[in-house]
Amino acid sequence: MSIESQDDQVLAALYKKGAKETPSSELDRKILDYATKENAPAHGDSHFGGGWKVPLSLAASVLLVFAILVQLDQSPEQLEIPPIPSSDKSDLKSVPMDESTADNFSRSIGDKLDTDRDIGFEAEESSGRTETQAPSATIPSKLESRKKHELKETMSRPETTLEKSQQYDEYRLNNELKMQQAPAEGPPVASPGTKPKVSNVPASGITRSTKTPEHMHELSKDAARERKPSASKDGLDSANGTAVESMTPERAISVESNQTQQTQAREDVSFEEETDFSPIPVEDWLLMIEQLIAKRDYAEATRQLEKFKQAHPKVNVEDLDSKIP
Amino acid sequence: MLLYQQGDQAAFETLYQRYKDVLYRYFVRHGSDRHQSEELYQEVWIKLINSAARYQPKAKFKTYLFTIAHNTLIDFYRKIKPTQVVEFNDTEIAEELTNNPTPLALPEDEFTLKQKTNQLMQAIQELPANQKEAVLLHLEQDLSVEEIAEITQVKTETAKSRLRYAKNKLKAAIQS
Numbered sequence: 001m002s003i004e005s006q007d008d009q010v011l012a013a014l015y016k017k018g019a020k021e022t023p024s025s026e027l028d029r030k031i032l033d034y035a036t037k038e039n040a041p042a043h044g045d046s047h048f049g050g051g052w053k054v055p056l057s058l059a060a061s062v063l064l065v066f067a068i069l070v071q072l073d074q075s076p077e078q079l080e081i082p083p084i085p086s087s088d089k090s091d092l093k094s095v096p097m098d099e100s101t102a103d104n105f106s107r108s109i110g111d112k113l114d115t116d117r118d119i120g121f122e123a124e125e126s127s128g129r130t131e132t133q134a135p136s137a138t139i140p141s142k143l144e145s146r147k148k149h150e151l152k153e154t155m156s157r158p159e160t161t162l163e164k165s166q167q168y169d170e171y172r173l174n175n176e177l178k179m180q181q182a183p184a185e186g187p188p189v190a191s192p193g194t195k196p197k198v199s200n201v202p203a204s205g206i207t208r209s210t211k212t213p214e215h216m217h218e219l220s221k222d223a224a225r226e227r228k229p230s231a232s233k234d235g236l237d238s239a240n241g242t243a244v245e246s247m248t249p250e251r252a253i254s255v256e257s258n259q260t261q262q263t264q265a266r267e268d269v270s271f272e273e274e275t276d277f278s279p280i281p282v283e284d285w286l287l288m289i290e291q292l293i294a295k296r297d298y299a300e301a302t303r304q305l306e307k308f309k310q311a312h313p314k315v316n317v318e319d320l321d322s323k324i325p
Numbered sequence: 326m327l328l329y330q331q332g333d334q335a336a337f338e339t340l341y342q343r344y345k346d347v348l349y350r351y352f353v354r355h356g357s358d359r360h361q362s363e364e365l366y367q368e369v370w371i372k373l374i375n376s377a378a379r380y381q382p383k384a385k386f387k388t389y390l391f392t393i394a395h396n397t398l399i400d401f402y403r404k405i406k407p408t409q410v411v412e413f414n415d416t417e418i419a420e421e422l423t424n425n426p427t428p429l430a431l432p433e434d435e436f437t438l439k440q441k442t443n444q445l446m447q448a449i450q451e452l453p454a455n456q457k458e459a460v461l462l463h464l465e466q467d468l469s470v471e472e473i474a475e476i477t478q479v480k481t482e483t484a485k486s487r488l489r490y491a492k493n494k495l496k497a498a499i500q501s
Contacts, residue, residue: 015464018442
């Protein structure tokens, strides 16, 4: 054993002999109580938490999921997501309209359509109509009312704004195409300043919608003859007056009508224009002729029947022929 | 300690009974009065109880316990006696540490034994704090130099030199 280790042993022995201090029993109790107190809540808490917190949260989650699933099964149609519009129309909201809003919207759309119809009608009138176009411009009142009713129903239906917008766009596109085709089919259109406009003549008591273009043309000539003096009396400027005088009576009355009866023309022409770009179905046409016969308007019925034969030569209309005396 | 961590209160009582005296004396030797020593002693146990949930058995429990005690003591010195912290610096030159070839021997009679014991305790009280701590850890718990270095958070060489200086001083005090 080395001297150092021997010294260590002696020092340790002497130290342990002298070191007899111990903490008081009160201090021991305090510390042990504190240890029990600090350990007990943590120990109990874990058991407490394991006792009801976890099962409760699990039960709540399961209940929530079950409720959602049941709701999904009961009303799947309510949760259907409407088709997402294309990206270029993503700003439009697909919100159903209520009835009053739909009515207001249909009225505003109707006004716009009337304006577009006027433009289309002017172009077509200036270019002249062919015989094949004639039937489409002569719609009986019943058919007219039916189509108007359909249009109103379509507009009043709680559609999305996007659908209405699409319908309106199609409508405008059709009219624009018509306007572009019109000059190629007939005589050149007059310049914008003296652009002739044909409108109905209220004095005749006959609306445009019930007459053929030929009929309208004759009425326009009559009206021009009657109204030509009054047009100059109305204070047309010299340029316009010269233009009116140099024009044919038809053109003159067109200009006059344009200036004095635009509003009336819009109302009367609107439906006629609507039907210009949609050919009359054969059944409707035959029904119209039958109604004319029933009304004893044999002249018009004969005219319509001839036009029908020209348009549909393969359709057998002998029974209608036999009804006309 | 792991058993106590799992809620075994009896395990803590066993620990407490095993280390309460050595820890108490550790503070008694360092403290100036009994009340201060009790405060420090109580504080160490409270820290141990509060950190029981985070305890990981990386070292011996007594190393863990005395590391807490050392930190508590340092905090106490910094708070109460900031100038005394200087004593933990190893600036002292032990000129009297000339090796004494005479080995120590336990006195045979009781009176001389008690007298030598008192001289030892007095010499420990007069040691610088860093040396006192090193020699107390060595004498009380028979801790190695490495363990003392770990507890006092110094290099092994530093702990070794502190312990050697302290023992030589004590030896000289007893032989005088």
